Amino acid sequence: MKRLKDILKFSRWHIVAYLFILYLLSLNHIIFIVPCIVSFCKLKTKISKRLLLGILFLFTIHFIYQNFPNKEIQGLSIVVEKDDLKSKYIIQRGLKKYELYTNVVLNSGDIIYISEKVISYDNPTIPLGFNYKTYQKSQGVFGKIYTSNINIKYQSKLFKLKDLNFIWFKFFKDQNLFEVGSLSYLFSLSSIHLNFYIILIRKVLIHFDFNEELKDLIICILMIIAYMIGLSFIVYIYFLNYFLSFINKRFDFEWKNLDIKSLTLILLFIRHPYVMYHLGTILYLLISFFSVLMDKEYKKYFYIIFIFLIIPFLAYFNGKIYPIEFLIISMFTSILRYILIPIITLTSLFKSEFLLNQFGSFFYDIYIKIPTKLLGFYFPKLNIIWFTFYILFIIYVLVSKNKKSLFKRSLSFLFIFIMFIGYTLIPKSDKVIFLDVGQGDGAVIFKNEKVIVVDAYQNVKSYLMSKYIYDIDYLILTHSDYDHIKEAYDLIDSFNIHLIFLSYYDNYAIKHDCIQYIYEDYLPYIDEIHLEFLGPLRKYDKKNNNSIVFKINVNNEYFLFTGDIEKEAERDLVYKYQNYLKSDILKSPHHGSDTSSSIEFISYVSPSYVVISVGRKNQHNLPSQKVVDIYKVSGIKIYLTSNDGSIEFQDNKIMTFPPR
Numbered sequence: 001m002k003r004l005k006d007i008l009k010f011s012r013w014h015i016v017a018y019l020f021i022l023y024l025l026s027l028n029h030i031i032f033i034v035p036c037i038v039s040f041c042k043l044k045t046k047i048s049k050r051l052l053l054g055i056l057f058l059f060t061i062h063f064i065y066q067n068f069p070n071k072e073i074q075g076l077s078i079v080v081e082k083d084d085l086k087s088k089y090i091i092q093r094g095l096k097k098y099e100l101y102t103n104v105v106l107n108s109g110d111i112i113y114i115s116e117k118v119i120s121y122d123n124p125t126i127p128l129g130f131n132y133k134t135y136q137k138s139q140g141v142f143g144k145i146y147t148s149n150i151n152i153k154y155q156s157k158l159f160k161l162k163d164l165n166f167i168w169f170k171f172f173k174d175q176n177l178f179e180v181g182s183l184s185y186l187f188s189l190s191s192i193h194l195n196f197y198i199i200l201i202r203k204v205l206i207h208f209d210f211n212e213e214l215k216d217l218i219i220c221i222l223m224i225i226a227y228m229i230g231l232s233f234i235v236y237i238y239f240l241n242y243f244l245s246f247i248n249k250r251f252d253f254e255w256k257n258l259d260i261k262s263l264t265l266i267l268l269f270i271r272h273p274y275v276m277y278h279l280g281t282i283l284y285l286l287i288s289f290f291s292v293l294m295d296k297e298y299k300k301y302f303y304i305i306f307i308f309l310i311i312p313f314l315a316y317f318n319g320k321i322y323p324i325e326f327l328i329i330s331m332f333t334s335i336l337r338y339i340l341i342p343i344i345t346l347t348s349l350f351k352s353e354f355l356l357n358q359f360g361s362f363f364y365d366i367y368i369k370i371p372t373k374l375l376g377f378y379f380p381k382l383n384i385i386w387f388t389f390y391i392l393f394i395i396y397v398l399v400s401k402n403k404k405s406l407f408k409r410s411l412s413f414l415f416i417f418i419m420f421i422g423y424t425l426i427p428k429s430d431k432v433i434f435l436d437v438g439q440g441d442g443a444v445i446f447k448n449e450k451v452i453v454v455d456a457y458q459n460v461k462s463y464l465m466s467k468y469i470y471d472i473d474y475l476i477l478t479h480s481d482y483d484h485i486k487e488a489y490d491l492i493d494s495f496n497i498h499l500i501f502l503s504y505y506d507n508y509a510i511k512h513d514c515i516q517y518i519y520e521d522y523l524p525y526i527d528e529i530h531l532e533f534l535g536p537l538r539k540y541d542k543k544n545n546n547s548i549v550f551k552i553n554v555n556n557e558y559f560l561f562t563g564d565i566e567k568e569a570e571r572d573l574v575y576k577y578q579n580y581l582k583s584d585i586l587k588s589p590h591h592g593s594d595t596s597s598s599i600e601f602i603s604y605v606s607p608s609y610v611v612i613s614v615g616r617k618n619q620h621n622l623p624s625q626k627v628v629d630i631y632k633v634s635g636i637k638i639y640l641t642s643n644d645g646s647i648e649f650q651d652n653k654i655m656t657f658p659p660r
Contacts (some may be wrong), residue, residue, distance in 0.1 A: 592623025
């Protein structure tokens with residue numbers, strides 16, 4: 001009992017938290033193992049070492065359990081969330097959660113029996129693209145299940161309340177109350193709103209004869225109820241903070257604020273190991289710790305520190321950084337701090353969302369009138385090593401002993417910050433990448449420091465932003481089918497496009513100041529990128545045949561892009577160009593459909609590789625087996641975006657990004 005008391009009175013939790021963070025970093029990169037071991041050896045007290053080893057043991061066991069793949073789920077589970085629009089539910093079995101897709105109507109709190117295979121999430125198929133697998137892991141969701149064979153064992157009337165369209169429930173589920181462009185997150189659950197919510201509760205509790213311990217306990221109870229509604233990590237952190245504060249006051253442990261926050265971090269990660277992948281929570285924890293660590297003299301600079309802290313996260317969330325948005329964030333948060341919670345409260349009391357909708361419309365009208373997208377710049381997506389270096393340098397600035405030292409260190413940090421931005425401006429190497437865009441087309445060519453985009457169904461914008469692209473030199477839209485131009489409008493809005501090429505014989509809804517139309521009497525050769533247009537050679541009755549066809553030389557390899565041409569257009573190309581069609585890589589016409597890829601056409605092109613852009617389990621059952629057989633008989637290596645993900649050709653090397 002005495003040992004337990006000594007442990008609870010331990011007042012150096014911040015040191016244990018520091019070593020715990022080093023251990024977390026070492027799980028992500030081996031380079032952190034050495035400082036982790038060295039720091040552990042320097043711990044002076046046995047209790048520190050024993051506490052740390054115990055914490056690391058608990059975390060590691062839970063972490064291994066969470067990452068151990070479950071191929072099948074069999075037994076009782078509880079429904080914790082529902083999405084009626086997608087017939088999707090989140091169910092929990094033990095300490096793991098899964099997505100459940102079913103036509104059986106369920107409610108939150110239902111206890112169900114399932115025996116079904118668990119489908120793991122795909123790896124990202126686009127370089128530096130959104131990693132849905134990691135995102136779901138950050139939410140504690142480890143797979144998806146499709147089944148209609150569900151046995152409902154028990155229905156909870158209490159938990160059904162979670163499914164009501166109640167504005168407070170929506171708020172605590174961390175959903176945006178309304179959309180205001182890239183600032184929509186300001187209108188969802190955040191520490192700003194939670195702090196104000198707690199202030200209001202404390203104002204109410206003043207009228208009762210409660211001591212500080214009891215007030216903390218009441219807030220704990222309210223926080224755990226809010227957590228049960230939305231399972232928000234921030235709410236859970238607040239619960240831990242107030243619970244530990246209550247324990248500290250009740251038993252006089254003499255924990256400082258930094259120790260309470262450190263212990264909160266440790267307990268959070270032990271319970272939710274996967275929170276290390278949750279960027280929003282990591283950002284909140286950083287801001288929380290920095291607010292405690294900052295010297296009082298530097299508190300006035302906190303907003304500047306906040307800006308530099310949030311920039312690496314915005315680089316992941318939005319791609320580009322817009323300085324004007326920081327001014328808007330400052331203005332909006334100052335107002336929202338005192339307005340949003342009262343409006344939600346009034347909306348709840350009067351059971352009408354009129355006031356809330358008017359409030360949202362008001363802010364949206366302001367937002368669209370402000371030129372937020374001016375002076376945007378890219379900041380690199382930092383890996384774990386560079387991100388740690390970035391944060392440590394901010395700490396190095398903050399621990400300056402005097403203003404002169406602060407000034408010098410701030411200049412050094414600013415220089416490094418500019419160097420990071422400069423990294424995004426490094427010219428891109430020549431290469432061609434066929435993106436996995438699902439059942440559609442999208443490719444990007446880098447040639448002689450020029451950027452050429454060929455068709456844009458989806459995922460093209462995110463890829464270009466991951467490569468820090470400001471300008472698209474040439475946008476080639478082979479024809480106007482939706483699966484080729486869906487994202488083109490977004491590209492026009494988001495990038496400075498110098499020139500767009502369209503087929504003269506097709507009808508596009510594209511509007512731009514610099515458009516050139518390709519037709520039989522205008523098949524230009526662009527010398528600076530060694531690109532030559534070969535078609536369309538005439539107006540065809542079938543829309544697909546009016547696709548733009550061109551050939552480009554990248555790294556001494558010829559690529560032939562064919563849009564959705566069919567056999568009629570292929571015959572005309574063979575008749576006019578014959579052996580000039582010879583290319584090393586062929587973009588398969590019409591997604592590998594048997595309407596295209598005639599034996600004659602393939603024999604004249606005679607490629608070494610063919611890329612077929614198709615979606616997984618597409619409704620058209622593409623590519624056609626007949627076409628695949630033609631390629632195989634011709635000795636052509638086949639790449640499918642459905643199997644291989646994005647396919648990148650660079651320096652005579654081929655890299656794929658398969659989903660499995």
